[in-house]
Every structure is written in C-alpha cells, then in structure tokens.
Amino acid sequence: MLVLTNMRGKGVIVFMLLLPLLIPSQITALAWIELTGPTSPVLTPLGLAPEAGTTNPLYSKWGIVLVMGVEHAALVFLTVRAALASLPSDIVEAARLAGARPLRIALRILLPLAFPAVLSGGALAFVASIGNFGVPALLGIPGRYTMLTTLIYQRLQGFGPRVLGQVAALAVILTLIAAVGLLARSLAARRLGAAIERSSAPLVPFPLGRWRLPAEAGIGLFLLVIAVLPLFALLGTSLLPALGVPLTLDTVTLDNYRFVLFGYEAAERAFRNSFGLALAAAAISAAVALPLAYLSVVERRPVARLLDVVADAPYAIPGTVLGIAIIIVFLPPLPGLGVSLYNTGWIILIAYLARFLALVLRPTVAAMESLDPGMDEAARAAGAGMFMRLRAVLAPLVAPTLAAGGLLIFMQAFNELTVSALLWSSGWETLGVMVFFLHREGNTTAAAALATLALIAALGLAGIAAFFARKLPSGMVPWRA
C-alpha cells in the first residue's frame, strides 16, 4: 500500500518500519517488556498497565510471537516493497485500459504478482526468528518457555563444554529447520524472478483521494504503537530511580546512566570490548573482502569463488549454531601454539568475522561485478601488477561500498548478543550480554539505560550509514538482529 499510493511522508514511514531491524532484538524485547509490564512508564499514567504484582503478559508464548512478529515484519515489508517497486507500470496501464479500477487492479493483478515476495519475506522472517536469541532469552527464560536457541544457551551455561555433544546435536536440528526456511525462500525467489520482465517505467502511485488522511493517520498510529511507544518505555524506565516509581519530573534521574557509564566496571568494559571487537571485525572484514571479491569476480579463481559461497553460509545459518561450531573448532588448543582461544576475546572476534563477513563481501562482489572489466584490463595493459591494481584502481572504485559494508558490520557487531552470549567470558563481556545480564539480575533500570546508550550509538551510526546507503546495492539492509 505504501508503494502503491500517494501517501505523504513515505521516507519517515519506511524508516520507522525498518527501525525494529536496526534495533538489536534483546533491546526490542526489553523495550516491550517495559512497555507492557506492571510498572510501564507509558501505560501506567494512562491507567492501562496490568495490575502491580502480576506477571508481565509478554513472558509467554504469545509475548514472544508478538515481539518477534513486530521485529521481523519489516523483513516481509522490505521484500514485498522491492517486488512491487520492480513491477513495470505498463501492466497496470494495461489493466486500466481493460476497465479495471484501482482496487480491482490491486487485488487481481498486483497481489498475485507480489505473492511470491510475501512468501519469500515470510520464509526469511521464519529463518530469522528460528535463529533469534535475544527475544526468547529475555521473554522466554523468565516465562519458562524454552526455545531451541535458549535451550542451547542454558545447557552450555549450566554445564560448560561437557555438554558440547548434546548442544551440537541441538544445533544441527536448528540448522535443518533454518535450511528448510531458506529452501522455501529460494523457491519463492525463483518464481519471483521469472514472473516479470522489467520493461517500462516503475509503477505510478494511485491517488488516494479523500481516503488519504485517514490512511495516513492509521499507519501513523500503527507505527506509534509498534515502533515509538516501546522506545519511550525504554527511555522512561532508564530515567527511573527504581522500578515501580511513577515517572514524574521530580523522580527523573540520570543515576542509571551514571551507574552504567562510570559506576560499574563490567559495563564500562563491555562498552570498550564491544567497540573494539566491532571495529576490528569491520576493519578486518573490509580488508579481506577487497582481494577476495577481486579474485572471485575479476580473476574468476575457483578457490575464491568457493570462499565467497562459504562466507555467506555463516550468515544464513543461525548465530547460535555458528557459536557452537566456533567453540568446537577452537576449544582444543591451537596446533603448534598450545593455547586455546576459548575464554578469550579472540574467539568472539573470529565468530564476528565469520558471521558478518558476508555483509561487506556481498556488496563488494556486486560492486566489482558492475565495474567495467576494462578498468582492470586497462591497468594490466599499463603494466600494473595485481597488488598495484588493487591499491590504485580497484580499492578507490569500491571504497564507498567497503566503507558502507564495514559500517554495517560495526553496527551489527556492536550490539551482538546471540554469538557473544555463548562465547563471552569474564573480562570479555559485550554490550549485548551486559544488557541481558543486568535485566536478569533485576537491575532493569540500569539495563534500560545501557540499552538506550547502545541504541543511540547504533542509530547515530545508522544515520551515517543512511548517508552511504545510496551507494549500496539495494536489498543490503541488515535483516538479522
């Protein structure tokens, strides 16, 4: 509907819809908890909050479904929007000449054409949900509703590497389920690609006429509830001295921020760790992606092509599975060195690299493929060797893509929880883990403050990323929290 009609403020609406994707899932979950709990700073003043002392209604199966639904709806929206945007306007024009009115065109022509995209987006949301850890960790563990990812986490935390065999089996099951989802997606995507030939200009929006204002208001209200209110609740909670205290001008305090920034060493460390790890992951990924993309695209080396596919795999399989795999590989001492990387920051860095490399490799490969091969060949004819060509010709040409990809990795890694929850150790806490722990310890106000800070950092970067986004190929929006 957004694509098809002439509503105003589309940019803002799209950004708001994508907001849940940019916010890491543990923070989304925390925000929703704050919104709907008995002490909600938003609902209490309205008299809508559940009674004090009752359990938060979100600590349940339906709570998880709701929050995951909100978070991953954006994925479906993105795919469908891309599909509708690629439809040529002449199919609509042909329908109008045949006498069909806009509603009929939408139902009989556009909806069937967009259906594979709905399926594909749905499958994507399914895969993202099955591998999601943040939401079930914050909602399911207190609600005693176990999901595969949290089961793996609890087992490993409770019993240590002894149960590795057991959790590996669970991880395989998880992978298989995710694989089914990915298969469904590629099937849907194939139908999507074959259906339409791109021939003419994109769709022209339908005028909404007198329905424009109500439609805009409806969407606005919907967005307010799913995107804005939870964040306000999070912000509100972070400003409370303690849970249960009503939020008024008198009770507002910055103590929680002071606490997480200066009063609590582990939180401070988490900031430093996450910042360092995310920066390193982004820089190394970008540095590796350039020659890898070059070899696979320009030189067409089979080994690099294979690596290119392999680098995509960790991105497609759930983070929990990747974490287990990394533990299994790196728990034994490194051959030759006799040191195990387990319980150090290095193992987290390796996991981040494995998980996020595709984020920069994919767009870099795409950028190289769209380059004129003459660029490289002209440099070869000029006598430049491979290293020289990479440095002087190709690196400057794909630099915007590399930078944007690196930024994306930084944003994702900065708030990463799924993998870090399995791999962290004392002294190597990450931000995501810290938010999760503060909440579990009952220090919800501090958790909210830390989450707010992390969010501000991530959204600030998102602003920079949006600046680069025009140079990224479409469809490169992060869809994993």
Add this chain to the structure above:
Amino acid sequence: MAGVTASGLTKRFGRTEALKAVDLAIEDGEFLALLGPSGCGKTTLLRLLAGFEVPDAGELRLGGQIVARAGWALPPEARNVGMVFQSYALWPHMSVAGNVAFALRVRGVAAGERRRRVAEALDLVGLGGFAERKPAQLSGGQKQRVALARCLAMRPAVVLLDEPLANLDAHLRESMQAEFRRFHREIGATFVYVTHDQNEAMALADRIAVMDRGALQQVAAPQSLYREPATEMVARFVGRGMLLPATVRGRQNGFIVAEALGSPVCVRGSGEAGEQRLLCVRPADLGLGASGIAARVTAATFQGAATVVTVLAEAGEEALTLECHGAPPAEGDLVHVCLRDGWLLPGKVGA
C-alpha cells in the same frame, strides 16, 4: 616497435571454437584492421594479442619473442602492449593527467620525465589544457582522446584498439578517423584496430583482415579486398556484393568472358573455359540499359541521391540491387540490366 605473428592460434570457450587456427603476420609499424560481423572472433584475437586470454593451441610472437602458446600466456602487464577500450575504461577517480601518467608511474619513470611525457601525449591528442579534469567532466570524444593518450604515453610496441569509435556519433567518428591516421603516422607503432564497420576499416587501415566464425577469410589492402574478394563471405560482407552463378567461356584482352543469367558478360579474374564459378557484382557495377539481362522490377526505393532498384532476372532466382540516378522504373516494369564490372571468385563452385 614490433611485428606480430600468430600461427595456428586457437581459442575455445567451452564447446565453441572462437578462433580456429589463425595464421596472421602483422608487420612492424603496420595499421591492420580486424573486420567482421559480431561474434566472428575479432575481439578474441585482440584479447589474445593483449594477453587477456590464453590460447588453446598455436603460438603468438611479439617482435620475435614468443608471448603465448597452448596453455600459457605472458600476462599483459609484462608485454608493453597498449589498448584502447570501446568503453574507454578511464579510471573515474583519477584526473586526466593521472590516467595518462599511471603506466609511467608503474614503470617507475621519474617525476620530471613523467610530467613531460604526459604533457606530450595530451598535446598530441589536442587535450593540453584538460590535465586536471576528471573523466566525468569530459565529452565522449574527449574521453576517447584521453584513452588514446593514456595508451600512447607508455610508448607501446603495439597499440590495440577495440572498436574505439563505436560509441561516438557519426560526425565525430569521421574526424577521429583522420586523427587516428595522424597518430599512427607520428608514433610509428603497430596498430591493430578491431571494427565491424567496413568503411572505417577501409578509411584507416593499410591492410584489412576479414574474419568470419573464428576463421580468417582474407588479409589484403582495402582496394584489393574490395575489388578482388577471395571468398563468398568477403564478397557479400564488403560493399554489399551480390553473387551470381557464372560459367567461364574464354578469355579476351586480359578479361574473362563468362555467361551469367543467360547473358554473356566481360569480367575480371582468372579461369578456364567450362568452369562453374561465382561472380561478384556490386550495385555500382550494374546499370539499366537498352540491352542486357532481362529482369523485372520488384521494388524501387527513393533514397535521395539515387533510387535503389531491386530486380529479379528472368533467367535466375537471384535478386539484384542497383542504383538508378535517372528517372526510375516503376514496380513490375521489364528492364534490361547491363554489367559494367565484375569479379570471378577464385574457388570453383562445389569445390
């Protein structure tokens, strides 16, 4: 400066043979055009000369030195071969001077010498004042000149040009053709120029190599290529040649007398009496007259300077096209076509 010699050069892509055992000798300092329809293998041959492709069989020499044989090729960066791309392939992040200087920087030419040679190359192509511009700020013709200057600044032994004028409009193309001839005279390097435009090839080249389906058809100077095509393909491709079956009757004053479409004609070539051959005639060789081959007009299309008339001979199935400068006949008229010139293809029919 170097000549190029290819012997038995073969290149396969999967199951298709893009180049079939090509033998070609290009002399030092020659301007050779590779001409043929798209997909004929001319670009593959060029890329083999540059070193971007590795041959599957045969041998390639550059100035006497072997640079490629089956399964091995000296990489382009080690060949001192310059190339001008159809897309120009200017590096968009470098200035004009930066583009031209790149090859010199790679070779470690000292800064002073480098500046001098960049200025010299830019002056040669008439872009002296454009050194600091970025490629995006140039017109198509200017980009073309920068691409050429970039190639010439490195003083290559061989300059390869891959349809360099294909992206320019017709008017610019003509003036650039004259420029290319001038560059070639001044530089003295061997030029190999790929094109599918026969007029371009004839205007530019010392010799033209015509290719079709991966095989070399004929290598000859433009005039003899036009006047004396060696194969059916060359005859049809160059100058809109038409082919008529003819029977050799005998010789007369250095010409051959043959019979085509039921009428005796006097043509160039060689042959023995009684041979079945193909006769190549062009629209300009034909005219309407009071006597000659009887034919019926099937179409007459007014094209400004002349009317193109298509006729069908009474004695054959070949449609003939000719240009009529006088009052054109109407469709369906019976006319007589006279033949002013013709060339007997060397191969016997069916041989």
